[in-house]
Amino acid sequence: MIVRILGEGQFDVPDSALDTLNELDDALVAAVEAGDDEAFTRALGALLTGVRAAAAPHDVAALDSSDLILPGPDSTLAEVRELLGDDGLVPG
Template sequence: MIVRIMGEGQLDVADGHLAELNSLDDELLAEMEGGDEAGFRRTLGALLEAVRRLGEPLPDDALEPSELILPAPDASLDEVREMLSDDGLIPG
């Protein structure tokens, strides 16, 4: 799946890593609902780092449609809240 981290670029992440990413997404959603700013920052960083670690960066000139768009590392809690669906940032 093609994942875009806003402000950074796109990465190709194998579908087999979706469970690991969903676990972090669930944790992020719980921290947001609880208003845990420190936990939100920590988990957002961990989620983005996992995508960077597990994904293969696409060339800057690649124009692939992103199946998943994640917020920038410095996104606010409110900005991320606006991006959420009922399933969090990552469907499933």
Template structure:
């Protein structure tokens, strides 16, 4: 799967990593629901770091269709809420 981190670029990520990412995504969603801003900041950073660590960066001149778009690390809780409005899920499908 091709994943874009807003403001950074794209990485190719094997589907086998989504179990680990979904755990962080579930935690992030709980923190968003409770308004836990410090927890949200920490978990978003962990989620993005896991994507960077587990994925293979695509060249900057490569522009593949992204199947998943994640917010930048400095995105606010409200910005991510707006991104997910009406989704009913977190950032990672499944």
């Protein structure tokens, strides 16, 4: 799966990392739903760190579309709230 972190670029995330990323996404959704800015900042940071740790940078010369787009680390709780779908940011 190709994941784009806004402002950073694309990453190739192996399918084996999706369960962990979904857990991190669940924590992010909970923080957004609670309106808890501190928990939101921690959860967003953990999700983005999880993507970076599990993935390899996608070839910058490739013109592949992203399967998933995540907000950048400076995104606000309100901005992420608008992006959330029924499954959070990470489907599954």
